[in-house]
Amino acid sequence: MIPAPFEYVAPSSVDEAVQALAAAGEDAKVLAGGQSLLPVLRMRLAAPTTLVDLRKVAEMRGVREDGGDLVIGAMTTHYDVQRDPLVAEHAALIKAATDTVADPQVRHRGTFGGAIAHADPAGDLAAPVLAMEASLVIAGPGGRRTVAAADFFQDFFTTALAPDELLVEVRLPKHTGWRAHYEKFTRVAQAWSMVAVAATVRTEGGVIEEAHVALTNMGSTPVRAVAVEQALVGASANADVIRAAAAHAADGTNPAADGNSDIEYRQHLARVLTGRALTAAVGA
Incomplete structure (x- = not known):
């Protein structure tokens, strides 16, 4: 058409x-x-x-460091995010999720900020951005403002962006040395996620010091799995702890039923995929 x-x-x-x-x-x-x-x-x-x-707006492209933050321009392509050494070093979760986005053709044209601003609850980048507690820089007629990822995603395809505003860049606290994994389940290759889990974990001496877990497509926005995080922090990084924590992955979620699955199946997937993501992240 x-x-x-x-x-x-x-x-x-x-x-x-x-x-x-x-x-x-x-x-x-x-x-x-x-x-x-x-x-x-x-x-x-x-x-x-x-x-x-926005293709001619060069200032919205690229990856840079700014103190304790990694800054990714909104017009940076998925392809460039995948291959940037700063992303690999300081935001392993973003690289892991970007690797799963669609196919090479889409990753060469699609942009990091565009995918986030689109706010599809089945998209692959909103949950990792939420898990990393990113800040999103927005430009509008009144200047620039910064919105936490937890406040940016508001509903299906709805964000904190006003009609006359742009997402300019995403600021991610550096997770240098953290282990991360993005576990995604689809019915067919290169499709939208039925459910996906973004997990980033910092361990020290075999103990989980910090854990951030967020879920894709388990509500109208990405969701932090708070009960899972609470069950992990301070515990040993072993299979039993992960299994017990993952059992809480669906707590407080409100997934939609559709032609792919019902609510109970999505909640089951959340628990299974959370276990897999955490196991891969901590190497348990």
């Missing part, structure tokens, strides 16, 4: 992009990598009056 007509704007800076959004009003759409937006436009499930293309 052919998209409905729209005005096209290709700014070269964040300020120009914000101005374009403000001028266009609430019917504008932002084009990052386009892997989610373009199919929607072609099916006319969205008909924006203006499309603001």
